[in-house]
Amino acid sequence: MGKSDESINDEAYQALHEEECPAGDDRCPHLPRVKQLEEAIQQLSALVRTDELTGLYNFRYFNQAMGLEMERTHRSGKPCCLIMMDLDFFKKINDIHGHEVGNTVLSYTASLIRKTIRRLDIACRYGGEEFVLILPDTTLNHAVVFANRLRLIIGNSPIIANQQEVKVTASFGVGLYSNNPAFKLSVKEFTEKVDGFLYQAKQEGRNRVCHEAIEEAVAGVSSEERDLLLGGFLDTE
Structure with a gap:
């Protein structure tokens, strides 16, 4: 047998x-x-570790990756940034065009994110219509510039679904993490902090990028460290 x-x-x-x-x-x-x-x-x-609909990493993987990146920042001294983005009025898209079109919008947005990020960046679907991007070894200025670039790409890339043109915009929150003792936060605390900037962007009218105040980002650091964290910061909004 x-x-x-x-x-x-x-x-x-x-x-x-x-x-x-x-x-x-x-x-x-x-x-x-x-x-x-x-x-x-x-x-x-x-x-x-992967979101089935978008092909990006999922919420579980984000928590692990963010924790590892924060640890790396404390070891190396190089800052990292977190971008949280949310598609504006996504519920209205679902209500008007249906959930199938809504899913197409999410998948298409994910493809735009993949085409825009660097190889070392980590893109995840955080949940619903919300995405998070971990940018290792990145200054606040570069993260804000990148977020605005992605915002413009999304806003200028209408989606054709079921022979209908669906225009989408997104709101962004950007936060900086460094080895400054003031930044000794947990993944949950740091994520909630950046989510607050995203909430601010939506409250101020959507389709914009909000970030922490420069004074807060460089509190208690030397001029050399300030340059490292900000990267020649300019107001790009």
Whole structure:
């Protein structure tokens, strides 16, 4: 009587972890199963950290990545920035055009984000119509410039869905994180802080970028550190 698939999978999994089936050894009877298991593990890992609709990283992955980036900032002294963005009047889009068009808007926005960010940046769907972008080794000035650039790209890229043109705008909040002791915040605290700037952008009329006051961003730092954090800050709004 032959072995069941479950039994063979168990043996292959054991071989994988006990290194009884080294990669490239064609004589190993479990090699095909081991390769299948490795592919399945990779697929499951991607599912756990990826948003199904947009293909961006999800909320769970954002929390992990933001925490790691904040730790890296404290070790290296190089600042990082967080951008939170929210599509304006998205509920109205769903109400007028339907949820299928709404999903198309979200997917298209995600594609614009992917085309705009750098390789080292991390883009996530935070939930609903809200997205977050982690920008490592980035000054406040550069983050604000980037947010405004993305805002203009989204606003000037109408979406054609079901033979209808759907115009979309977005509001942005931008926050700076540094190794300044005053910035010793948790991921939750820092995210809530930046979310406050996003809320401000929506309260002030939407389709704009709001960020923390320069005085707050450089409180208690030297002139050299100020330049490092701000990056020659100019008001780009």
